[in-house]
Amino acid sequence: MRSIKGYKEAAFWTVLFLAFALVPLFKSSGYELMLAGHILVWGLFAVSFNMLWGGTGMLSFGQALYYGLGAYSVGLMFKYWGQAWFLPSILIGILAAVVLSVLVGLLIIRVSGVFFTVMTLAFGQLAWQITFRWYGFTGGDDGIQGVIPPGILGKPAVYYYFTLVLVAASIFCLRRISESPMGLILRCVRQNPDRVRFLGQSVKRNQLSVYMISSAFAALAGGLMAGVDNSIHPNMLYWTTSGEVILMSVLGGIGQFFGPFIGAAVLVVIEDAVGARTEFWPLIVGIIMMVMVLLLPRGLVGEIQQLRARLRSSAQRMGG
């Protein structure tokens, strides 16, 4: 039973990977590539975010802090030290996110529930303010333009494959973590933290670990995005960016590991389609979101699984 489920999931990921790998062969224009790149990067960001929320029950409203940190690590080193720093700066951004998330985490994991959420928002907005105001260093509202990856990575198709491989590897790692004993403990922390203590396990230590893991992958997503867009801007640190991954997770289903990835794909496509047609796109997207959340409260993937479970049980009843 379990292994069949495992094969099905592996097949699902393989098909998805191949579909993304084929995009540059059919659609060579920069625009579709950029859209597919956005889906990949947002998908990674959303999946890493949902390890915290759907997985462990910690709703962070400030993951943009780490996403932005990853992006600005790339952008600033590019601006001040040159193109050669592009790849190292992605790695440095991840390390910076690890250090910062442990420091911030030690402060804010003391509180839980809505207090935790508000603290994450506060730290996120603080980082945005600093970046926004410090014009001389960060470029303020202008952000940093012309962030072209070095050498062959400068070709959009090559950079796209680079992104695809890193995103696929990251999602694979996150999936392994979620299936591991640690992932099981994290789900247990969400469902019954008191009992986790009675297992001799530390709730806070596990929360800190997942906060760190989630933030590190958010930073990778941010760093990759700098190369997809060839630019960074302070909005990447703004609370709406944190809100975006929450929305993606809700849309795809927070109860499933890969729900947020599907949610990211749907939201990116809707935003793009509506944005191309009207300047009132936030309003339209908002309405679409509201309707989808009302009609599909478990998220797209959650509803599909629910439907399949219902079909299966009714088939069993008919058979029996």
Place this chain on the structure above:
Amino acid sequence: MDPILLLDSVDKAFGGLRVTSDVSFSVFPGDISAIIGPNGAGKTTLFNQITGHLLPDKGRIVFEGEDVTGRTTQEIAARGMGRAFQVTSIFQEETVLDNVRVACLSKLNQARKSFRPVRHFKEATDKAYSILESLGLEKHSDRPAFELAHGDQKLLDIGVALGLEPKLLLLDEPTSGMSPDERQLTRELIRRLWKEFKLTLIFIEHDMDTVFGIAQVVRVLHLGRLLAEGTPDEIRSNPEVVTAYLGEDIK
């Protein structure tokens, strides 16, 4: 023989209300003993202090020769004290197997492994299965815990505690909310688990058939005080206990 658990004049008050009042007793390895008393006698509060969930105001709690007063729940659990709860405390969305397996992984120090899927941890998985078999829950192993009937959820709660291979296991009203038939089965099961896992067991219980059926030692709490301690026969014939709690009809 040294006691596995020793309570030395433990005192606890909530505001002006003394919920535990100068309680002292010793539990020896291999004992199976019951704590009884009317509602509000302080039984669960006492369990909460023993397991580190609450800090006593005064007195000492010694587990395996070491003073554990003021230690955290997590530390005390890691030393080998397990607990099942009055209100079932399991991981509702996880499978029945994973509920027990997470405890086994914790005991085997594998709970922080973060890259190999849970199902590949053979030792923990086998152990979890054998515990489920002892409890008669193995046929439900792949179902999420919330789908189990109430009685089975209570058993699973005990299973989670057993996964830690506790040296001392505290059960808080293991038969509450069960039908008389289920109670009978659970009673037999507890006795069997006690032998099979060579446990030291302390349980809180209101069902007198369970208490007098399986306990070697019975302790009576009344208004936070240890009113009496003795074999089931001694307790049954103790006049103070009869007036305070058991009532005339027990004789």
